[in-house]
Amino acid sequence: xxxxxxPIDRRSSRFVPATLIVARRAALRYLRTPQxxxxxxxxxxxxxxxxxxxxxxxxxxxNIPYVDxxxxxxxxxxxxxxxxxxxxxxxxxxxxGFIDRLRSLPIPRSSVLAARALADTxxxxxxxxxxxxxxxxxxxxxxxxxxxxxxxxxxxxxxxYVFEWTFIAMGLFARxxxxxxxxxxxxxxxxxxxxxxxxxxSMPRALQLFAEYQPITYxxxxxxxxxxxxxxxxxxxxxxxxxxTRALAWAVAILAVSVPLxxxxxxxx
Numbered sequence: 001x002x003x004x005x006x007p008i009d010r011r012s013s014r015f016v017p018a019t020l021i022v023a024r025r026a027a028l029r030y031l032r033t034p035q036x037x038x039x040x041x042x043x044x045x046x047x048x049x050x051x052x053x054x055x056x057x058x059x060x061x062x063n064i065p066y067v068d069x070x071x072x073x074x075x076x077x078x079x080x081x082x083x084x085x086x087x088x089x090x091x092x093x094x095x096x097g098f099i100d101r102l103r104s105l106p107i108p109r110s111s112v113l114a115a116r117a118l119a120d121t122x123x124x125x126x127x128x129x130x131x132x133x134x135x136x137x138x139x140x141x142x143x144x145x146x147x148x149x150x151x152x153x154x155x156x157x158x159x160x161y162v163f164e165w166t167f168i169a170m171g172l173f174a175r176x177x178x179x180x181x182x183x184x185x186x187x188x189x190x191x192x193x194x195x196x197x198x199x200x201x202s203m204p205r206a207l208q209l210f211a212e213y214q215p216i217t218y219x220x221x222x223x224x225x226x227x228x229x230x231x232x233x234x235x236x237x238x239x240x241x242x243x244x245t246r247a248l249a250w251a252v253a254i255l256a257v258s259v260p261l262x263x264x265x266x267x268x269x
Contacts, residue, residue: 022115073196084184090171
């Protein structure tokens, strides 16, 4: 005796194929307009050179050479700057009516958002690889093991995926590309008020309290502790595991807020 599947069951069974199909469309958009990726990569390379050669001689990073200090911070915070594109793309899909067409299809609505996060994370991974290569070209060196270096890269990709959901929510609330870009620029204070580019103890006391406990600092220091070995752990005051667990806790908290918020906003139209 067979039982009829409920509409919810049928929608759930379509989640994976629907996500992959929509993700493929989003990825093809980048392939058909490669300047979106190329220009973003060139921009990241330009900023890397500025931090390395313009600010490098003026900032004291303690016992760690500034190039080794700043590259992990730059690579980690780079996922925020790259993620602004996801916010703009979601707003463009809303404005052009593409998302309205997807809403009319019998697929789980969350699959549309999951597809966007998946496709943008894939593009982000490619851009991160290029950024890391440029970091080595300007003098960065891995002082931890190769396995630790790969773990650090994996963490950055994970952080990128987490923040993709934040930018998706921004795009859904902004509804126009111009407004979405403005929303995305709100991440700038988080990157500079962190340990990404300067040691936290060089900031005024009030800013130290914020910078020390905000998620970007934990994420940057987790990557820094993995890539720079014992010297970094000694200067940071804690082993890599301390920062990794706190960074992952922040990642879970951000997802717990941004994913339901994005889905709820998408469903309201």
